[in-house]
Structures are given as C-alpha cells and as structure tokens.
Amino acid sequence: MVVARTVVEVEGAVVVTKETMVGGGVYHWSETAFIADIVQKVYCELDLKLLSTPTDLTGIETRAKGINSWLKYKQPSSPVLAICGMGGSGKTTLAKYIYNSNKENFECSSFLEGIENQPAVLLGLQKQLLSDVSGNNIMISNVSEGTFQIEKVIEKKRVLIVIDDIDDKDTLNTLVGTKVLHTQGKIIITTRHLSIHTWFGSISIGCHVNKIELLNDHESLELLSYHAFGSKVPMEGFEELAIQLAKYCEGNPLALKVLGSSLSEGQGTRIETWRSTRNSLNSLKGDINIKIQGVLQKSFDTLPCESH
Numbered sequence: 001m002v003v004a005r006t007v008v009e010v011e012g013a014v015v016v017t018k019e020t021m022v023g024g025g026v027y028h029w030s031e032t033a034f035i036a037d038i039v040q041k042v043y044c045e046l047d048l049k050l051l052s053t054p055t056d057l058t059g060i061e062t063r064a065k066g067i068n069s070w071l072k073y074k075q076p077s078s079p080v081l082a083i084c085g086m087g088g089s090g091k092t093t094l095a096k097y098i099y100n101s102n103k104e105n106f107e108c109s110s111f112l113e114g115i116e117n118q119p120a121v122l123l124g125l126q127k128q129l130l131s132d133v134s135g136n137n138i139m140i141s142n143v144s145e146g147t148f149q150i151e152k153v154i155e156k157k158r159v160l161i162v163i164d165d166i167d168d169k170d171t172l173n174t175l176v177g178t179k180v181l182h183t184q185g186k187i188i189i190t191t192r193h194l195s196i197h198t199w200f201g202s203i204s205i206g207c208h209v210n211k212i213e214l215l216n217d218h219e220s221l222e223l224l225s226y227h228a229f230g231s232k233v234p235m236e237g238f239e240e241l242a243i244q245l246a247k248y249c250e251g252n253p254l255a256l257k258v259l260g261s262s263l264s265e266g267q268g269t270r271i272e273t274w275r276s277t278r279n280s281l282n283s284l285k286g287d288i289n290i291k292i293q294g295v296l297q298k299s300f301d302t303l304p305c306e307s308h
Contacts, residue, residue, distance in 0.1 A: 058219050067210060081189075083210050084190075111161075159186070161188070167191060196209055214250065214251030220251055224260040227264060245274070258296055
C-alpha cells in the first residue's frame with residue numbers, strides 16, 4: 001500500500017490530508033469526511049476559541065471600527081479601553097465581536113465574564129486568565145497571589161484581555177494588577193459607569209473611554225423587524241407601526257429585541273396587536289432609561305403566561 005500525502009493550506013494553517021492507493025486504484029475519503037477532517041485540523045492548528053455572538057449584529061462594524069484601530073496601534077497612550085453604556089446597549093456583544101476579530105493578532109488572549117466581587121469567583125477568574133495567557137496551570141491559593149502572578153505574566157506579553165461588565169475599580173485591580181502593561185498589551189472592559197476615568201487616578205495606567213452609540217432609526221427598524229418578522233424589513237402593512245414602535249426603544253438593542261420578539265409571539269402578526277402595543281407605549285413618560293424599562297416591562301407582560 002502506498003500513501004500519497006496532500007498538503008492543504010487554510011487560513012495560514014498547514015493541514016496534511018491523504019489518499020490511499022491500493023492495487024493501482026485510488027480510494028478517496030468522502031467529501032464530507034474530507035472537509036470535516038480539514039476543519040478539525042485547522043481549529044487545532046489555529047487554536048480558535050471564538051465566542052458565541054448573536055446572528056443579528058446590526059451596526060456592529062460601525063461601532064467596532066474605532067476600537068479595532070486602537071487595537072492595531074502599537075504604542076497607545078492608554079493600554080486600557082472602556083466600552084461604556086447603559087444596560088442593554090450592546091456592550092457585551094460589541095466586546096465579543098472585537099475579541100473574535102482581533103485575538104489572532106496577539107500572542108495570547110482571555111475573555112472574562114461573570115464578574116463578581118467575591119473571593120472564590122475572583123480566584124477562579126484569575127486562574128482562567130493565567131491559564132489563557134501563559135498556557136500553563138499556575139497554582140495560586142488566594143487573590144493576592146493571583147494578582148502578583150498575573151502582573152508577572154502579562155507585563156511582557158502582547159496580550160488581549162477583555163473583562164465584561166465590571167463595576168468596581170478594586171475588582172479590576174485584582175484581575176489585572178496596577179502595573180504598567182507592556183506597550184503592546186491591551187485590556188478592554190465593559191461597564192455602565194461613564195465616570196470611568198476616576199478609577200485610574202491612583203494607578204499607573206490610563207484609560208481610553210468609548211461610549212457606545214445606540215442604534216440609529218434605520219438600524220433600530222432593521223433589528224426590530226428581524227425579531228418580529230424574521231426579516232430586516234417590516235411585513236407589508238406593518239411599515240408605519242414598526243417605525244413608530246422602534247422609536248420607543250430609543251436605539252437600545254435589548255429593548256428592540258425584546259419588543260420585536262414579543263410581537264412575533266401568538267397574535268403578534270395581527271395589526272390590532274401592534275396598534276394596541278403602540279397605544280400602550282404612548283403612555284410612557286420620563287428619561288431614556290425609564291422609557292426603555294417601560295418597553296421591556298410591557299413586552300414581558302404581553303408574553304404568554306407559560307413564558308413568564
């Protein structure tokens with residue numbers, strides 16, 4: 001038996017496949033098995049640990065553009081960038097999209113979520129971070145030791161670290177330390193705090209603030225329609241109502257998703273349901289946060305009882 005090897009290059013990863021020649025005949029792997037084997041080898045070669053993101057990434061490229069440029073800049077004045085905004089504004093989705101798009105440009109990367117200011121939780125996050133950026137299971141027994149080890153590991157590496165939904169500067173210091181990062185290392189955090197600059201007054205690193213833009217009218221209509229109709233445009237006869245309802249959400253992606261999903265349930269494709277929802281939302285008063293909370297509550301109230 002003679003084995004002929006074929007070298008295939010996919011996205012920079014070299015994958016060796018084979019054909020088996022027996023008695024003058026050539027027996028090929030089935031196309032499905034062939035492709036599956038290549039995909040598996042590529043993932044192993046590239047170590048692609050990508051994060052799950054929604055399918056409806058409306059407006060994401062526009063919002064990621066400036067942050068992507070900051071990540072590519074070799075020597076930024078601030079090695080930390082904060083994505084700031086209200087709840088439901090798409091901070092986590094944007095952070096995951098940016099992480100997936102840029103992680104291969106760094107020596108190592110880590111995405112931390114589920115942040116809680118509890119010693120056991122923080123210790124677990126430190127262990128994850130150390131494993132991600134060092135490739136080894138570094139033994140630590142408490143958070144102080146963890147912070148010390150993290151500072152040692154990341155100060156000389158070109159790392160990308162994303163910390164999602166953090167609301168306390170002491171927690172941030174525990175997770176990444178307070179020393180100046182290597183000039184090519186980058187940390188991205190997401191937070192609801194707009195006064196994030198005050199966190200960095202006592203430590204030797206600065207922070208670049210990126211206040212997330214809410215969706216414009218066109219993007220809002222597209223996202224609402226996607227969740228209500230499964231299409232980026234409203235169903236015929238619903239155009240004006242969809243435009244009106246989208247405006248109530250003030251460009252907040254979560255509110256648009258929840259409202260659109262609630263209108264796709266049960267009788268949601270009936271024009272009377274849409275008119276009733278619009279009339280109900282007309283009563284909402286107050287600032288943007290109160291209005292969005294009202295949209296979320298009224299959308300929840302319209303769901304069938306078994307969905308509550």
